[in-house]
């Protein structure tokens with residue numbers, strides 16, 4: 001079957017985490033320290049945790065997926081020999097490992113993860129006070145985790161309290177994200193390949209949904225079909241899947257997925273797999289009964305025209321906001337032609353008259369996080385220009401509220417979004433998610449080939 005066939009072609013592919021640490025270190029001021037904590041485990045209810053998923057930036061620099069860990073990069077002076085990566089992590093514990101699984105331990109952190117040094121996470125407070133002492137600059141991520149912020153603050157307090165004994169609290173505290181997010185925004189060759197795989201697996205779920213949907217199926221049953229290929233490929237979902245039949249598609253973050261799919265309605269699916277910590281993010285909209293009605297065809301074709309035009313605008317050197325304006329123009333023009341809007345095209349664009357039907361942006365950076373890190377505006381507050389190996393989504397949509405009395409009844413309650421993942425290249429956009437059909441003909445044709 002496809003999973004075994006395709007996945008067997010995927011050779012193991014491991015990012016060079018140590019090279020990333022070296023690239024980060026090369027950008028640091030002398031006598032500085034990087035501190036990056038992993039994410040805490042989170043309770044789901046009572047004493048049951050959510051499955052642990054490490055923080056993306058932490059994993060990006062370490063490849064280390066255990067909880068209770070902190071990376072410290074130490075740049076003591078001018079010379080490479082004095083640069084050090086230290087991983088604080090859990091020590092091995094045969095009894096706990098019976099319950100929670102294997103731990104790399106201090107030795108594994110060095111031998112398997114290439115750290116220069118590993119220290120027990122239980123000694124973190126003492127060691128950090130020592131490491132922070134006398135540093136000119138500390139790169140740290142604050143404002144995301146109140147518990148970490150408080151802990152960092154206590155390390156500084158301890159140093160403040162020891163100043164008469166010669167302690168020197170760090171002089172500058174700098175946002176680590178600014179450097180790290182910029183690194184993550186431009187994907188290297190390994191990342192691109194991992195993202196192609198994430199996109200490929202994500203696509204399989206959408207194709208399976210098109211081939212298994214039928215009137216009377218609950219949305220959650222269709223969700224099961226979408227995620228089946230993801231689980232077969234060992235991938236969690238990259239975010240909560242949206243499966244919205246009929247007017248539920250007009251609720252942008254609809255995740256209840258508990259209504260019955262009706263004959264004559266469209267269904268909107270927004271779902272993606274996470275492969276080796278990289279997200280796929282795909283939306284498709286198709287008729288529950290396999291055939292688009294005339295109104296559905298008209299509105300769908302308009303969204304598709306907008307999406308294709310927007311993808312064409314993804315060229316090296318273009319503003320990263322230009323493709324949104326392209327999508328808005330095509331959609332607004334089409335809404336005028338269909339009689340859903342009245343007025344002058346330029347007025348409707350300038351005054352956001354289209355927002356009644358198109359109220360979100362046309363996409364976002366994509367990577368280890370579905371809404372990936374990276375600034376959208378430069379220091380002059382201008383939209384930044386697209387560069388090779390940025391990856392972003394293109395996801396225009398139209399949503400006609402079920403109670404919108406300004407439009408003819410035949411349009412009401414339709415929600416359509418088409419979303420692909422695109423890599424910027426010097427030769428034009430590379431659509432990573434091209435495997436899922438999106439033309440009306442290709443969708444109807446695939447839906448004919450039912451899987452039972």
Ligand code: GLY
Pocket residue numbers: 239270271281364370395419
């Ligand atoms: N699935 C989230 C998004 O499309 O932005």
Ligand code: MN
Pocket residue numbers: 281363364393395419
């Ligand atoms: Mn998206």
Ligand code: MN
Pocket residue numbers: 270271281282283419
């Ligand atoms: Mn999406």
